[in-house]
Amino acid sequence: MSATTGVLYGIGVGPGDPELITLKALRVLERVPYVFAAASTKNDYSLALNIVRHYIAQAEVEPLHFPMTSDRGILEQAWEANARKVLEVLQRGQDAAFLTIGDPLTYSTYGYLLKTVKKMNPEIQAVTIPGITSYNAAAALANIPLTEGEESFYLVSGARGGDRLREAIATSDNVVMLKTYRHFDKIFETLEELGLLDCATCISMCGLSGQTVVHDLRPLRNQKMPYLSLIIIKRKGRGF
Numbered sequence: 114m115s116a117t118t119g120v121l122y123g124i125g126v127g128p129g130d131p132e133l134i135t136l137k138a139l140r141v142l143e144r145v146p147y148v149f150a151a152a153s154t155k156n157d158y159s160l161a162l163n164i165v166r167h168y169i170a171q172a173e174v175e176p177l178h179f180p181m182t183s184d185r186g187i188l189e190q191a192w193e194a195n196a197r198k199v200l201e202v203l204q205r206g207q208d209a210a211f212l213t214i215g216d217p218l219t220y221s222t223y224g225y226l227l228k229t230v231k232k233m234n235p236e237i238q239a240v241t242i243p244g245i246t247s248y249n250a251a252a253a254l255a256n257i258p259l260t261e262g263e264e265s266f267y268l269v270s271g272a273r274g275g276d277r278l279r280e281a282i283a284t285s286d287n288v289v290m291l292k293t294y295r296h297f298d299k300i301f302e303t304l305e306e307l308g309l310l311d312c313a314t315c316i317s318m319c320g321l322s323g324q325t326v327v328h329d330l331r332p333l334r335n336q337k338m339p340y341l342s343l344i345i346i347k348r349k350g351r352g353f
């Protein structure tokens with residue numbers, strides 16, 4: 114690695130509450146000269162940046178746009194364009210932070226960005242700073258143990274509906290489903306068919322204004338849920 118190449122810090126800023134960030138992440142944010150923030154393609158809004166805005170001392174901040182699509186071609190183009198922007202900063206010798214919500218290696222754009230940066234320049238040094246995941250914070254908010262004793266735990270995406278839920282619940286005592294917003298109706302139907310609506314808790318906007326916790330999903334029939342929503346399902350029941 115060249116002595117003048119900067120370090121890439123992948124920082125998880127937690128799911129919303131600005132106090133749920135590690136001291137390690139805070140120290141890096143206080144000193145890096147450049148901060149990249151994953152942002153919406155519609156505008157420059159970045160939730161990750163909003164969470165830690167007050168901790169950033171004097172860094173230059175640049176939004177990086179990642180399209181919300183499953184089209185592999187479009188995604189790869191975006192990863193490459195964003196990786197080039199990051200490399201430009203690192204190769205002129207500046208350290209840079211890349212912010213993501215929750216943990217950077219859990220369903221995060223950071224994983225793809227990191228792989229692309231490394232492919233373009235294998236010499237780049239990357240330091241990943243873990244963050245509190247959305248589901249860890251949500252379980253804490255709802256006071257629900259995620260696992261106990263010999264129980265198992267399954268993390269699954271709801272981006273394609275409820276089918277993965279059947280597979281998950283058949284093999285695990287506890288299931289957490291993220292990305293539930295688009296197909297919430299299908300996920301609701303699957304839980305109903307499995308007789309698990311009352312074993313499920315939906316947490317939305319955890320740590321943010323408008324946060325909600327709904328134990329027993331029955332009142333949520335036909336509801337639209339916000340993007341920041343997840344479901345914790347305990348096959349043996351919540352116990353309260």
Ligand SMILES: C[S@@+](CC[C@H](N)C(=O)[O-])C[C@H]1O[C@@H](n2cnc3c(N)ncnc32)[C@H](O)[C@@H]1O
Pocket residue numbers: 128129213214215216217218219220221245246247248251290291292293294316317318319320321340341342343
């Ligand atoms: C792309 S994933 C990001 C996951 C994140 N890296 C983590 O560690 O939790 C986005 C999904 O995470 C969940 N999520 C993130 N923040 C949340 C919050 N504050 N409240 C509820 N769910 C949240 C939602 O299911 C959302 O659709």
